[in-house]
Amino acid sequence: MPESRSRKKATYTPPTQKAAVKPNPRWWVPVMLGLMLLGLVWIVVFYIGRATNGSSLLIPFLGGWNLAAGAAVIIAGFAMTTRWR
Template sequence: MPKSKVRRKPAYTPPPQASATRTAGPSHPAYVIIMLAIGIVGLAWLVVNYLAGEDIPFMAQLGGYNFLVGFGLVVISLLMTMKWR
């Protein structure tokens, strides 16, 4: 049986890099402070809800939505960590 011909692939050449690309620098220090503050406020909201939620009028009105507010703030803080450099 005859041997099949081996096809040669051309050598890999990487795509040209754009000369105008800029690498992103570090985040502003205020970004970190805001990110941590939002996370701490969300955690504090949950703790206050557990300890004295019924005694605070506006928290008593919110009822189960207090969990949404507290966890929402914590999730926003965690999402902000993805943009932090």
């Protein structure tokens, strides 16, 4: 009986080893957590300043954009968590 064409495939070759994933530098986690905490403190100080004297204690000319600045710092910290190994 004739052999089918599918049997003439090359022999199995195992996949090659992937390169080892390098760990993050030692400063990665402290900077990541520091950014998240700094953003949180920025927002809390902004709201406390608004509640006590009606103006911002941080950067006065930013006004309500201080909230966006604090959120941007927090987002930068969370973005670092995607690269944490």
